[in-house]
Amino acid sequence: MEIIVLMKQVPATESFIEIAQDGRSIKTEDLNWVINPYDELALEEAIRIKETHGGSVTAVTIGQAMAQDAIRTAMAMGVDKGLLIDDPKALGADSLGTAKILAATLGTMEYDLILAGQRAVDDDSYVVGPAVAQYLDIPCITLVTKQTLSDGKIQCERTIDGGTEFVEAALPALLTTQRGLNEPRYTSLPGIMKAKKKKIDTQSLADLGIPSPAGAVSETIAMELPVTKRAGKILEGDTPEAKADLLVKALQDANFI
Amino acid sequence: MAKSVLVFAEHLDGKLKKVSLEAVCQGRRVAEEMKTTMTAVVAGSEETLDDEIFDTLARFGADKVIAGKNPELGEVMPDALTNVLSAVIETESPGLILLGATARGRDMSARLCAKMGAPLAMDCLKIGVEGDGLVFTRPVYGGKIYENLKFKQSPGIAVMRPGSIKLVEAQKALNLEVLDVETGTIDLTFVSKQIDTSKVDLTEADTVVAGGYGTAGKANDILEALAQAWGGAVGASRAAVDEGWHPLAEQVGQTGKVVSPTLYLACGISGAIQHLAGMNSSRMVVAINKDPDAPIFSEADFGIVDDLFDIVPLITERIQTIKANG
Numbered sequence: 292m293e294i295i296v297l298m299k300q301v302p303a304t305e306s307f308i309e310i311a312q313d314g315r316s317i318k319t320e321d322l323n324w325v326i327n328p329y330d331e332l333a334l335e336e337a338i339r340i341k342e343t344h345g346g347s348v349t350a351v352t353i354g355q356a357m358a359q360d361a362i363r364t365a366m367a368m369g370v371d372k373g374l375l376i377d378d379p380k381a382l383g384a385d386s387l388g389t390a391k392i393l394a395a396t397l398g399t400m401e402y403d404l405i406l407a408g409q410r411a412v413d414d415d416s417y418v419v420g421p422a423v424a425q426y427l428d429i430p431c432i433t434l435v436t437k438q439t440l441s442d443g444k445i446q447c448e449r450t451i452d453g454g455t456e457f458v459e460a461a462l463p464a465l466l467t468t469q470r471g472l473n474e475p476r477y478t479s480l481p482g483i484m485k486a487k488k489k490k491i492d493t494q495s496l497a498d499l500g501i502p503s504p505a506g507a508v509s510e511t512i513a514m515e516l517p518v519t520k521r522a523g524k525i526l527e528g529d530t531p532e533a534k535a536d537l538l539v540k541a542l543q544d545a546n547f548i
Numbered sequence: 549m550a551k552s553v554l555v556f557a558e559h560l561d562g563k564l565k566k567v568s569l570e571a572v573c574q575g576r577r578v579a580e581e582m583k584t585t586m587t588a589v590v591a592g593s594e595e596t597l598d599d600e601i602f603d604t605l606a607r608f609g610a611d612k613v614i615a616g617k618n619p620e621l622g623e624v625m626p627d628a629l630t631n632v633l634s635a636v637i638e639t640e641s642p643g644l645i646l647l648g649a650t651a652r653g654r655d656m657s658a659r660l661c662a663k664m665g666a667p668l669a670m671d672c673l674k675i676g677v678e679g680d681g682l683v684f685t686r687p688v689y690g691g692k693i694y695e696n697l698k699f700k701q702s703p704g705i706a707v708m709r710p711g712s713i714k715l716v717e718a719q720k721a722l723n724l725e726v727l728d729v730e731t732g733t734i735d736l737t738f739v740s741k742q743i744d745t746s747k748v749d750l751t752e753a754d755t756v757v758a759g760g761y762g763t764a765g766k767a768n769d770i771l772e773a774l775a776q777a778w779g780g781a782v783g784a785s786r787a788a789v790d791e792g793w794h795p796l797a798e799q800v801g802q803t804g805k806v807v808s809p810t811l812y813l814a815c816g817i818s819g820a821i822q823h824l825a826g827m828n829s830s831r832m833v834v835a836i837n838k839d840p841d842a843p844i845f846s847e848a849d850f851g852i853v854d855d856l857f858d859i860v861p862l863i864t865e866r867i868q869t870i871k872a873n874g
Contacts, residue, residue, distance in 0.1 A: 451741065457741065
């Protein structure tokens, strides 16, 4: 079973995000970068499948030199190979451009299964996974919480609004992850030592023979902080009853009851 | 006249999703501002599509309702739905396509945007008209930042997040077009599904009562009772989910669900930045916490510094009394 994991390095979720001078991007200095939490689920699932069915796991990411840290972490978890696409043109691509680059790259690789996070917790766009599947013309099952492989097929349990759905597709296929799929393992010291010896393949778009992506189809004109003009009014009272009364009255006055 | 607005209305076994009706309302509003018309599209089988669906779409302002029917669309998979919607888009050639941000809607919109090479604004909170163009506002970085986006080509796709607009009816005469549609090439096979109809879906609830680490896992009953008094749903912080006190489906936050209810009651939640990102677009936020220094208080409209085990049942009682007295 050849498995490819699509991975992205993102600011850690505890990060305080600030808007940059240009008003259209964020300040990237002083941020702590980690593997996108949904991609960690993809890595863990890929490694578990390899441990059961054999084969190998390759992590593919688009990023700068610091993205090597993400690949090393993935390798310390148990990923065999890493491919870093390091190219300013690739970094600047929008979701569709990113998906095109990844699909072109994967088009030259062997795979039975592709795993990706449902979304990256930076741009929150949910597009790259399904778009890669579309370009590769393979089945795509999103928001997977459980999978079973047998006879060249994959059956998945996936989240739908208000419940769960069971879906089947033929391999090769692409899955996107949902929380609940697994608990990603912590990296062990031997794992980290072993990962240090593994080679990370770094390529530019020209190296891969992939044309630069076309211009973005949308434009970020501004970024702003959510307006939270909340009063933060503490309801003071001598007893819990008095405080509850004040709250109910306040909600009634504001027509919330 | 500008090109029309096309809204894909999703239903589950014949019941329209609330967020789809919100998308219809948004579509109508944009169409009015752009001086054009709005068409709603539904797809399903003879059994799942009925007059009530069509009437509802007209009642919320659809100038035209297109019903795509196929016996295979009883249990709909996102690949088949995407094919049906693309075919309708081709004949209608709208300027803007709207969907609701359900699991299905997000999945379909991603497929559609790749298929069409179209711009996409996922999880939109707002669509504004600026000059002769539209500006889409959507949360990024889990809601810590809002991005304002313009499309550089037409048509574009916007996926509306639940709670982006208040549902307002605007009766139109039903102008229905029923089409026999092809499902196209499909590669997903439906096996089965489990739907929990006993509870209000968290992302669609008007009121969310959320529990955090401060509940020590002992408040589920009183949170549920308060949620029921409001006709709302129970949510939880990641800490409470990680402790196993609440199912994953109830997690609100950057790696859980993003909710925008009318009223959000945070009980025993300290207010970690990841949690705030998941609920800060709620209209009204009430925080109940013993710790007066909890960050949640500065993100709340009203705060009560006290023991949630005392306060929550008292609020429940009062709400029940008010509701019982009409």
